Amino acid sequence: MKMMMSSMESCIVLICMLCCFIEAAEYTFDDSVGLGRQFDGIGGLSGGGATSKLLVNYPEEQRNQILDYLFKPNFGASLHILKVEIGGDAQSTDGTEASHMHNSWEENYERGYEWWLMVEAKKRNPNIKLYGLPWGFPGWIGAGTRSPYTNPTQTATYIIKWIQGAKEYYNLTIDYIGIWNERPYDVNYIVILRNMLDTAGLNHVRIVASDSGWGIATDILKNATLSSSVDYIGCHYPGTNSDQYSVQTGKQLWASEDYSTFNDNVGGGCWARILNQNYVNGYMTSTISWNLIASYYNNLPFYRDGLMTAVEPWSGNYIIESPIWLAAHTTQFTEIGWKYLRHGAGVGKLDDGGSYVALISPDNKDLTIIIETFSHDHSLCIRPALPKYTVKDQQVTINLKGNFANIKELQVWYSKPSYDNSTSTFFIQQKPLMVENGEATLTVHVDEIYTLTTLKTGSKGDYPASPSSQPFPLPYSDDFESYNWHQEPNNLAQQTGSYEVFNANDSTHGQIIRQLVLDQPVYWCGAEKLNRSLSVIGDPEWSDIYIEAETHIGDVNNTDGVFIAARIRNGGCQTFEADGIFFFVYPASNKIVLSRDLGTF
Ligand SMILES: *[C@@H]1O[C@H](CO)[C@@H](O)[C@H](O)[C@H]1NC(C)=O
Ligand SMILES: *[C@@H]1O[C@H](CO)[C@@H](O)[C@H](O)[C@H]1NC(C)=O
Ligand SMILES: *[C@@H]1O[C@H](CO)[C@@H](O)[C@H](O)[C@H]1NC(C)=O
Ligand SMILES: *[C@@H]1O[C@H](CO)[C@@H](O)[C@H](O)[C@H]1NC(C)=O
Ligand SMILES: *[C@@H]1O[C@H](CO)[C@@H](O)[C@H](O)[C@H]1NC(C)=O
Ligand SMILES: *[C@@H]1O[C@H](CO)[C@@H](O)[C@H](O)[C@H]1NC(C)=O
Numbered sequence: 001m002k003m004m005m006s007s008m009e010s011c012i013v014l015i016c017m018l019c020c021f022i023e024a025a026e027y028t029f030d031d032s033v034g035l036g037r038q039f040d041g042i043g044g045l046s047g048g049g050a051t052s053k054l055l056v057n058y059p060e061e062q063r064n065q066i067l068d069y070l071f072k073p074n075f076g077a078s079l080h081i082l083k084v085e086i087g088g089d090a091q092s093t094d095g096t097e098a099s100h101m102h103n104s105w106e107e108n109y110e111r112g113y114e115w116w117l118m119v120e121a122k123k124r125n126p127n128i129k130l131y132g133l134p135w136g137f138p139g140w141i142g143a144g145t146r147s148p149y150t151n152p153t154q155t156a157t158y159i160i161k162w163i164q165g166a167k168e169y170y171n172l173t174i175d176y177i178g179i180w181n182e183r184p185y186d187v188n189y190i191v192i193l194r195n196m197l198d199t200a201g202l203n204h205v206r207i208v209a210s211d212s213g214w215g216i217a218t219d220i221l222k223n224a225t226l227s228s229s230v231d232y233i234g235c236h237y238p239g240t241n242s243d244q245y246s247v248q249t250g251k252q253l254w255a256s257e258d259y260s261t262f263n264d265n266v267g268g269g270c271w272a273r274i275l276n277q278n279y280v281n282g283y284m285t286s287t288i289s290w291n292l293i294a295s296y297y298n299n300l301p302f303y304r305d306g307l308m309t310a311v312e313p314w315s316g317n318y319i320i321e322s323p324i325w326l327a328a329h330t331t332q333f334t335e336i337g338w339k340y341l342r343h344g345a346g347v348g349k350l351d352d353g354g355s356y357v358a359l360i361s362p363d364n365k366d367l368t369i370i371i372e373t374f375s376h377d378h379s380l381c382i383r384p385a386l387p388k389y390t391v392k393d394q395q396v397t398i399n400l401k402g403n404f405a406n407i408k409e410l411q412v413w414y415s416k417p418s419y420d421n422s423t424s425t426f427f428i429q430q431k432p433l434m435v436e437n438g439e440a441t442l443t444v445h446v447d448e449i450y451t452l453t454t455l456k457t458g459s460k461g462d463y464p465a466s467p468s469s470q471p472f473p474l475p476y477s478d479d480f481e482s483y484n485w486h487q488e489p490n491n492l493a494q495q496t497g498s499y500e501v502f503n504a505n506d507s508t509h510g511q512i513i514r515q516l517v518l519d520q521p522v523y524w525c526g527a528e529k530l531n532r533s534l535s536v537i538g539d540p541e542w543s544d545i546y547i548e549a550e551t552h553i554g555d556v557n558n559t560d561g562v563f564i565a566a567r568i569r570n571g572g573c574q575t576f577e578a579d580g581i582f583f584f585v586y587p588a589s590n591k592i593v594l595s596r597d598l599g600t601f
Helices: 002-020 060-071 114-124 152-170 187-199 216-222 224-229 244-248 265-280 322-331 572-577
Strands: 025-029 035-038 041-046 081-086 129-134 206-212 232-236 252-259 284-290 339-341 355-360 367-372 394-400 409-416 425-434 439-444 449-453 493-496 499-503 511-515 534-536 562-566 579-586 591-597
Touching: 041 129, 041 322, 060 114, 081 114, 081 284, 114 129, 114 152, 129 152, 129 206, 152 187, 187 206, 187 224, 206 216, 206 252, 216 224, 216 232, 216 244, 252 265, 265 284, 265 322, 265 355, 265 367, 322 367, 322 409, 322 425, 322 449, 367 394, 425 439, 439 449, 493 572
Parallel strands: 025 394, 041 081, 041 284, 081 129, 206 232, 232 252, 252 284
Antiparallel strands: 035 339, 339 355, 355 367, 367 449, 394 439, 409 425, 409 449, 493 534, 499 511, 562 579, 579 591
């Protein structure tokens, strides 16, 4: 009995000694051994599609606040890149964005909201980079073949007109242009696009390809002309990994679309983890979130898969979600053109799980270190699957060398999202970390992120809480009198087809909306299969609803008729199988039909 007691005591003493004398793992940050890749910035994607639809008619005050949280430097997400869809009159996930050329014989640069958004982003940050990418194309592209590559010169001309329109009408310089979102690329088209950009004096517009997988890398290695045409390899949802061929090309590698995860704190964990690990594991130097802001009706696909949420223009209610503050940990303390330190000399994995990256300014004066320890279950992304790993609380000793050997203190910014209903901590400044002889030690716990930086410019933007949430207001009506011509109706979210405001040119109707898509587009996901245009508004759960619309059918012998419907439950790429209660009118055959879906009549 005595013996056992004493052996237990010595055991307790031993455990205590282990925990008290646990070695802090040491990580070196040294720029004297050479640097890693250039950092190309963190971005958000508006469109692909129609993801900013409900943002446009927010009350001015809240709309400006939202835009500040997204774009204003040293305020919120402070994004470095705004990527937008080049509208193609085709459904591109949560709606259809209008093309600048519905038809080959016309051009218009007043449609949609991406122009407006780019102007607002530039107002807040003149250095923000702009990146355009098409999802679908209007039907005349490719002359009915449903391919943008049948007539590559025509397609390149169409894209170049969009770039030139941005400059001519909005003084916007487009920095990057893509090929065809998540659809096959065509080597010949890319080479032609590069040549035509150069001929048009648009040498500064750099090509990102192919906004899909890493596959284009093998073609780049085989073809020098293609290689000199492509500036950045952009891959979607890389799961923080690139492949050997893409690294071998020597090109800058981007996660040109990533995240797409429900924006609760697990989504925030996903975002924080990939912002570090896309470089640590995959040498990716830019990560762009789909989407920028979740501003589309709740019942449409991928609800709330944006950096923040704003779905109530009628109330002004919006929510700053965790990804905004977790982005700030990187964006507020870096700029495009900074460089990563080398792997093993400032970039790597922590011994007990988690990761760290360090970046330095072009003048070698400033250093930013970002450390994240998000656990597997609290940082899952929508795709791809995340292999299991473990993270533990740990002590991290940083050892600064080279240009940083004499640093005396680092500013500290800290977040810890909660996963158990306790209060989350987002982007707070802690007291500086004192550095002695190049060394400092930090205790990090699971599910945290730290930024350690020489910069003193960070700040957490703050506006009063947004107005409280309200249901869609009924009764609701729109006579379209308040719009400029060519704008699309607010709140009426087009899923297939594209409406535009015009004057009715009669004595009674004033302004009206008119359907401008008359031909099946070079579609992206095929929502247009049935050749029917459909827009949604309000709430699919409404019952006992009264709806009234006045419509004009031009040539009754040359139409498939019109319909009005309620309780529509499908949108996005599934629009063609939308069900609900449909009331069709076919004037040519004098028929009125009640139907449960869009296709049967
Ligand atoms: C256009 O933008 C540039 C910056 O990109 C600015 O220097 C110039 O003054 C602007 N021009 C006009 C007419 O606003
Ligand atoms: C590279 O691709 C271009 C465009 O398709 C083609 O004209 C050229 O012959 C290719 N070069 C090689 C070496 O395959
Ligand atoms: C958090 O609170 C919600 C609502 O009260 C509850 O459903 C959920 O189980 C709680 N989660 C945890 C981890 O306690
Ligand atoms: C009304 O007339 C203008 C000017 O001719 C024209 O551009 C517009 O398309 C017409 N509106 C409709 C709905 O036909
Ligand atoms: C839709 O229109 C295209 C031509 O634009 C035609 O080939 C196709 O058969 C039409 N589909 C249906 C279901 O009517
Ligand atoms: C539609 O067709 C019917 C029968 O052919 C014809 O009588 C009528 O005039 C046509 N209507 C128009 C507006 O062309």
